[in-house]
Amino acid sequence: MERGDLIAGQYRLDGEVGSGGTAEVWRATEQGSNAAIALRRVRLSHLAPDERERGAQRLRAEAAIASLLDHPNIASVYRMVEHGGEPWLVMRYVSAPDLADLTAARPLTPRRAAGLGAQVAGALAYAHSPGLGVVHGAVTPRDVHVGQGDHVTLTGFGISSREGDDPARAAFLAPEVANGLEGGPQADVFSLGATLYAAVEGRSVWGDGDPEQMHRAAMKGVVEPPRQAGALGPVLMRMLESRPRERPTAAEVARLLAEVAGSESTDGRVERTGGRRWLWIAVAAVAAVAVAAGLVVWLRPPTGVAVGAAAAGPVLGDPATADPCSLLRPEPLDRFGQTLLEADAGNFDRCDVTIDSGQDRSTVQLQFAQAGTALPEGVPEERDGMVIVRGTPVNGECARTLRLSDGNDVRVVARPVRGALPDPCAVADVATDTAVAVLVSGPIPRRAAPFDPGSLAAVDACGLLDRATVATVPGLETVDPDPGFAGWDCDWENLTTGASVEVAYDRNRGGIGRNAGNRVQIAGREAAARRDEDGGGCDVQILHRPYTDKRGYPSGELLIVKVDMAAPAPPPAPPPARVPDPCIRGVAIATAAVERLPPAP
Numbered sequence: 151m152e153r154g155d156l157i158a159g160q161y162r163l164d165g166e167v168g169s170g171g172t173a174e175v176w177r178a179t180e181q182g183s184n185a186a187i188a189l190r191r192v193r194l195s196h197l198a199p200d201e202r203e204r205g206a207q208r209l210r211a212e213a214a215i216a217s218l219l220d221h222p223n224i225a226s227v228y229r230m231v232e233h234g235g236e237p238w239l240v241m242r243y244v245s246a247p248d249l250a251d252l253t254a255a256r257p258l259t260p261r262r263a264a265g266l267g268a269q270v271a272g273a274l275a276y277a278h279s280p281g282l283g284v285v286h287g288a289v290t291p292r293d294v295h296v297g298q299g300d301h302v303t304l305t306g307f308g309i310s311s312r313e314g315d316d317p318a319r320a321a322f323l324a325p326e327v328a329n330g331l332e333g334g335p336q337a338d339v340f341s342l343g344a345t346l347y348a349a350v351e352g353r354s355v356w357g358d359g360d361p362e363q364m365h366r367a368a369m370k371g372v373v374e375p376p377r378q379a380g381a382l383g384p385v386l387m388r389m390l391e392s393r394p395r396e397r398p399t400a401a402e403v404a405r406l407l408a409e410v411a412g413s414e415s416t417d418g419r420v421e422r423t424g425g426r427r428w429l430w431i432a433v434a435a436v437a438a439v440a441v442a443a444g445l446v447v448w449l450r451p452p453t454g455v456a457v458g459a460a461a462a463g464p465v466l467g468d469p470a471t472a473d474p475c476s477l478l479r480p481e482p483l484d485r486f487g488q489t490l491l492e493a494d495a496g497n498f499d500r501c502d503v504t505i506d507s508g509q510d511r512s513t514v515q516l517q518f519a520q521a522g523t524a525l526p527e528g529v530p531e532e533r534d535g536m537v538i539v540r541g542t543p544v545n546g547e548c549a550r551t552l553r554l555s556d557g558n559d560v561r562v563v564a565r566p567v568r569g570a571l572p573d574p575c576a577v578a579d580v581a582t583d584t585a586v587a588v589l590v591s592g593p594i595p596r597r598a599a600p601f602d603p604g605s606l607a608a609v610d611a612c613g614l615l616d617r618a619t620v621a622t623v624p625g626l627e628t629v630d631p632d633p634g635f636a637g638w639d640c641d642w643e644n645l646t647t648g649a650s651v652e653v654a655y656d657r658n659r660g661g662i663g664r665n666a667g668n669r670v671q672i673a674g675r676e677a678a679a680r681r682d683e684d685g686g687g688c689d690v691q692i693l694h695r696p697y698t699d700k701r702g703y704p705s706g707e708l709l710i711v712k713v714d715m716a717a718p719a720p721p722p723a724p725p726p727a728r729v730p731d732p733c734i735r736g737v738a739i740a741t742a743a744v745e746r747l748p749p750a751p
Contacts, residue, residue, distance in 0.1 A: 161238075162181060164179055189240060200645070225244050248296070265408075287333050291345050292318065323365065326394055344390065346386060351377065512569075514562065535590070623739075650713075666678035668680060689711075694709050
């Protein structure tokens with residue numbers, strides 16, 4: 151890259167302002183607005199193709215999350231763009247010198263360091279708050295910019311701190327991170343303490359050796375008490391505790407540092423700033439944390455890691471027994487037409503209400519799901535200990551997502567079935583408000599009766615296919631299963647090639663639908679198979695067991711197997727190549743799944 155290059159058709163490079171690890175930072179000018187911005191180029195070319203794609207996806211998630219941070223002491227991250235096959239983060243340009251520049255000639259006085267640190271701690275407290283749950287993960291002097299009036303701007307959110315294992319980080323590593331654990335909010339407190347320690351002492355908490363030596367010292371976690379910190383010293387030693395749970399929270403640190411600075415300007419309170427509302431960002435993972443190295447988004451802390459005294463929000467509890475119909479009541483929806491609760495629609499994690507208004511019919515679906523690595527598109531707001539994301543109408547339907555504190559989502563969708571739904575978001579909001587009222591009132595009601603012993607609800611979807619069977623689809627030889635909510639669906643997907651296998655459950659009145667495809671027999675069971683719309687995959691439905699639903703209608707539990715082959719190369723000039731029927735593979739995989747089912751009741 152050179153000065154004058156145009157990145158993503160929007161940003162003209164003015165000059166490189168820094169580099170480290172596998173990244174470089176440029177000052178650039180946005181075309182049209184002539185606004186100065188910072189661009190961070192992240193090189194991923196050294197990674198294997200699958201790792202490169204995962205890295206790019208992680209950065210997209212980081213940038214999306216960091217763009218939601220709105221605080222006077224945090225530099226905004228606007229978006230991520232791609233240029234030349236590499237990701238570039240678009241950020242607010244901060245022209246003020248950083249703390250490393252400020253202390254190059256001589257250390258800071260303890261009082262001034264405390265005043266600057268109080269502002270950083272206030273920014274971290276805002277990011278760590280229950281309304282956000284975002285961890286910086288890599289606070290160093292280069293991230294702390296000091297402008298006029300000693301106003302601090304913290305940069306680095308949305309940037310992967312493990313880019314090339316930047317040696318500049320070693321001097322500020324928390325012991326738990328040095329020992330291979332994921333850095334949570336308390337690691338931010340430590341790295342801020344290490345940054346302030348260096349600012350007043352003129353040396354790192356881990357000595358003056360090379361990065362490898364400092365990393366080994368960080369693993370031991372023994373900090374030499376500061377000699378020049380004065381009244382700041384006791385606060386620093388609390389922040390630099392080797393045990394994360396013994397460190398104060400960022401909000402407590404902000405208050406302590408403000409006291410040392412003798413200023414009431416920063417008291418550690420987390421404020422709503424700007425025009426954006428709070429949001430609470432979580433990642434749903436069994437490990438409870440998704441690591442983006444420079445930005446870690448926490449759902450809940452691992453055992454033994456304290457993140458503050460914030461109360462937990464509503465949770466679903468045991469996913470297999472939580473009743474989705476307890477959150478979706480037809481009566482509040484009566485204003486839109488004649489309503490009817492449908493408790494046996496779709497997978498076991500779902501409940502519907504149909505609304506008839508004259509010739510038109512619509513439906514509201516409420517479904518439990520594991521939370522994704524980022525919030526869905528829409529406007530988020532914090533409410534009653536959870537985040538509600540309100541999407542905009544798309545194709546006549548409207549979606550709402552309630553993100554809970556246990557790694558689960560409650561998704562509400564209002565959509566037309568026949569005719570039009572004049573205001574789908576009004577319908578979705580009524581259903582959402584009903585669900586919120588139940589969620590905050592106490593434990594989520596359990597299902598009134600256990601599932602039938604022969605039900606698919608007792609079968610782990612991931613256990614229906616072994617690795618050898620999945621590997622018959624090219625590109626899935628080494629792909630691990632991704633289990634869904636309560637084990638009622640599972641998928642194997644190669645994000646690079648697009649190849650995938652999905653196993654899921656469904657319930658349908660009458661059993662297999664009329665448009666399910668060609669009728670076949672699979673391991674002695676009624677089934678149907680059809681190519682998907684693009685012709686590269688196959689959807690297979692197998693009737694597991696017929697039963698009578700709660701309204702007395704004959705229904706059926708269905709096993710759904712979807713196979714999507716890797717996208718084929720464009721066919722050569724005529725005569726075109728014959729494309730193999732993907733349903734041959736689809737039926738074979740479905741057969742393997744059926745053979746692992748319990749006997750048909």
